[in-house]
Amino acid sequence: GKYEFNYVDRQVNTFSKFTIFSTINRFLKDKIMLTKLLLVLIVFSLNLSFAQENNTIEDLNNQLLESGSAEEKLLILEKLWQQTSYDNEQEAIKYAYSAIGLAEESKNMEQLARAHERLGISYSNISELHKSNHHYSIASQLHEKYGELRRVGGLLINKGLNFKSFGQLDSALFYIHLSEEYIDLLCCKADSLLYAHFLGTKAGIYLSRGQYNLALKNAATAAELNKHFQNEIGYADQLLTIADANESLKNHRTAIDYFKECLSIYMINDDLYFTSETSRKLGVAFSNLNPIEEDSAAFYFKKAIDIAQRIEIRSLQITSFIDYAKFLYKINRMGEAKEALRRSYELATSIMDTFGLSDIALIMGKIHVVEGNYEQAEDQLNTAIQLKDRMGLLAGKTDATKSMAEILYQKGHFKEAYDYFIKYKMLSDSLFNLDRAAKFDELQITFDTQQKDTQLALQKEEIKALNAKASFDNLIKTVYGIGMFSFFTISGLIFFVYNQRIKNNKTAREKQEAIYKKEIEFKQKELASQTLHLVQKNTFIQDLKESLERIKSSPDLFKFEMGKLMVLINRESAKDHDWEVFKSYFSEVHNNFDIRIKEIARDLTENDIRLASFLRMNLSTKEIASLLNVMPDSVLKSKYRLKKKLKLDKDDDLAQFLDGL
Template sequence: MFFVIIAICSSILYGQQSEEQDSLDLVFRNQKHLNNKIETARIIYQKYKNTEAQFVFNISNEVLELSKKENYPIGEGIASRFIAYYYRFKPNIDSSRFYFNQSFKTLENSNAIKDFCETTEEYATFECVQGNYDKALNIAEQGFRQASKIKSSEQMVMCLNRKATINMDSGNFTGATKSNLLALKILDTTTLQLAKLKAISLGHKARIEMLRGNYELTLQPLQEALNLLITLNDKQWMTVNYIEMGNAHWYLNNFNEALINYNKGLTLSKELKRHDITSICYSNIASINIEQGHYKEAIEVIKKSIEADKAIGSMINLTIAYNMLGDAYYNTNNIKQATKSYTNAIILADSIKASDVKRDGYYNRSKAYKHSGNYRAALSDMEAYTKLNDSIFNLESDKQIEELKTIYDTEKKEAAIALQKEEIKTLNIKAKNDKLTKTLYGVGMLSFLTISGLLYFGFKQRLKKNKIEREKQEAIYKQEIAFKKKELASQTLHLVQKSTFIQELKENLEKIKQSPELFKVEFRRLVMLLKKEKAEDKDWEIFKSYFSEVHNNFDNTLKSIYADITEKEIRLASFLRMNLSTKEIASMLNVLPESVLKSKYRLKKKLNLAKQDDLNTYLNSL
């Protein structure tokens, strides 16, 4: 009887929702003026963009065509933004970028500044997700400038919040903090009307500390934000806040508290019918179960996550979920189901060109095949994995190399300009001195007193000459420093490449361990790899040498202050001193970003820094 009641209630709710949707659709079609249709389309977009995407897409297309027909650019810009959002979650990256760009260009020079700011906020979010951080920041900054012109606190804070999240994702915590503090400063002067934005900004403040490894500093702003959201009864942002609180407790190893918060978020997301947030909650709960070895519980939760992903058509989340499901089955020794899940992940990843997820699927399925004794299939999957891994690494390496080349060229030009300025300065001094010397020599022929003056002048000239020589030496020293910086960048790249070699060596050894029959095939490859790497064994020592010259014996300074500091901690401190992001350090050390965050947290504690102290700032001050 209970299940029947639930079914009836669900049917009633669905009927109510369908009636409301039909009612809005009818209102939209009966309106004669384009502006009225646009305002109704806004309501439809805000209410149904995450639950009835196709309905919103159809309405948005009608608004776009009508706006073009009546030559109304603002309507075109608004409709293009709605369509771009739809394609973002298909996902259809090219179409989404096209329509965001159309909306941006159309609204940029219009008087609809609020709509332009909303486009920049969503467009910047899209580019940030694609990893185009500089472009995303530029878009958000343009939105902020336009909002500043009309002194719209709401739009200014919205753009500042986006800048903060972009900086967080790119590892620029200083930039994130600046944007976040400015947003909170603006909000301190506003009324309760913008309490929601203040809660969001407080959430960003917590996330910045979380990413910096200061997990204990995250709970207070999150609780303050939650109190505001409860007052506003804003269930959507309450859901997000519960997820963030769950993340904070997870990092603090408070798994029970983390689960409590994830489940609160799950309850609210179901109530809101936000399948995307529901999927996140399920994934986080499953991850904790896997972390604690509760694989059977994890399997049930992941299945629910998959259903939520299917409901919103999130293919990328679905592929990740299938990989996770395969891992859980593998750990319960259900190899048949594990293989099936990995295969689903590979097929889906291939359909959306998600190379990294597809690569993981091949690697995992290879293990499953090997476990079941299907060595031929295991070898085939491992070869596919290796090929994909090499392809992905080459793309990433090319990007890193181009970035290093840009740094090199920039520093080279700066050094050349500085040297040119020094030469001009030296020539000016020489010309001035020559003129002065001739004058004094002419006068010096008149008397002994003048000769004495000349002797004194000659003494001063030597002083000036020595000064010029010192300036030349300083210029040469600056050039040497610039050279050392370039070498340091080069050595950094070598270390990135070396981490890849170690990973490749590890994988080859794992192959031999798991499949002894591959020994003959892989042994020669291992010997060649080792020979190739032998010449680079001193990479870290060379890196230390250049780093010490550029950064004034940084490692010795650390050792003199903290005698028990380890070589591993010195290496991490050196990378932080170079302002490398967490993701970059993880790549160089061949570990997960979470491991780097935890290492930074331990290093900060070892250095006896207070909670409010910034680790990067402290290391740069040494």
């Protein structure tokens, strides 16, 4: 996914070894297989090309020592980075830092930007994503300063990919959208590499967000571009996204057709990694049909496992064994399912694959439930819940919690079973709300996109009209300007240069204002989201407390347990984490509101500032009472005390005063 060097350096065809690395970039998930593959390719490439070009790492280091000029050294350091990147990333990082130091010393800003760009890619390859984004930002600033806008767009895409790796999908999409402005500015919509990569990246993010229709739309356009420019692997990658989206929408037959088309392309191009991955997904699709097509599912699962074992990529083996075990569980072949899980467990523990281990524990727990081994099932499901909770995997935790409720019910522990069932319902409701929010966002984005397309069409018509008028004006000027050709030529040149400078300044200013506006909108959405979360959370806790009070008054058996539950709920209500997150967003959007109000009255408490913030957002007394978990009368008293501390008269409107800050 590290894009600019794939794009720019392949254009100039600088280093043959780098094109080799770009084709094996998919194998980076498994370091053992990557090392073996790299050794073979490096030996092969040394024999065929690098020996002739005298570009081995040892030769390049000798050239670096013998070179006199800073410019030559910078070019050699760039070659050394490309020789070591994706192979020995620590060495690549060392060469990138050397290039940064030399570029700063020689004041070569172009090479300084490219060195930061390379360093960002290397840090991303070893998952140090914060450092990667830091160097991407430095490179972007330098590229923009010196007019390399195409690279700025690519670096914004890379930052989006880093945030996607974090799981921060909103931030990822934010940077992908920022990159589109640079693509529009460069008029590169038909560029097969930059624009197709942009659309494919956006489609992948939409797929992760559960916005499947948007994922389908962007992936389909990217697929057509890749097909037009005869990029078979890129075309297959987008078909794979389309297949994944259809599978998520339960269009299993359509997904199977796309998966098969992908598989044929990967097999023709000898892409074994994605041949295994696509075979596994075909097995899952066949196992999701009703009725299950057992023979087809088993065939593709076994094919995926066989290829993954042959190329020795453990991550592929783990996912293939786990999905095969799920299929065997569905068709009630528990012994074979446990054997598949045993083999995946050995692989997952060898590389500390927490995600895989959580899935293994969940499926094994379900198998023990079917077999009536409730103690073992409980141990496995507790492990699954802990691991999935640690990784924030809501869907898996929901499934495991439901199974725990079933086990405890079968064991006769009805109180504990009831507690787990309540947890399951809460998690299930959260999943439903997330899905509903994703669909609402999808509709909003679709609407915004349609509006933007309409505006672009109108702008094109306006540009045509202006061009026609300009052509007519030029004709008139030509007719009347024959006698004073020299004068009008010089005047026209002066006017053109001046007008272009104004236009360039205006374009740059508008672009910067648009970026600031988007950042503010992004923060406002985050603030609104946090406010809604606080309201929903406190409303839920208040309703639950009232319900529990009614339960507490009836059966004597529940009184002691309900008392403990009330203590836990009160403790949860007292947590200030949500307030701190809200306060940080509120301060950013409202220009340090808390600092300015404290300058007026230094004796204000944290609760006073909290109340003032909610009043500043025009929330009603009832809403504020829900947020603060108090009665509305308490809010009115607090407002009176706040007015007094702010030294306002009785007739002064508190809300109007806070709005004016």
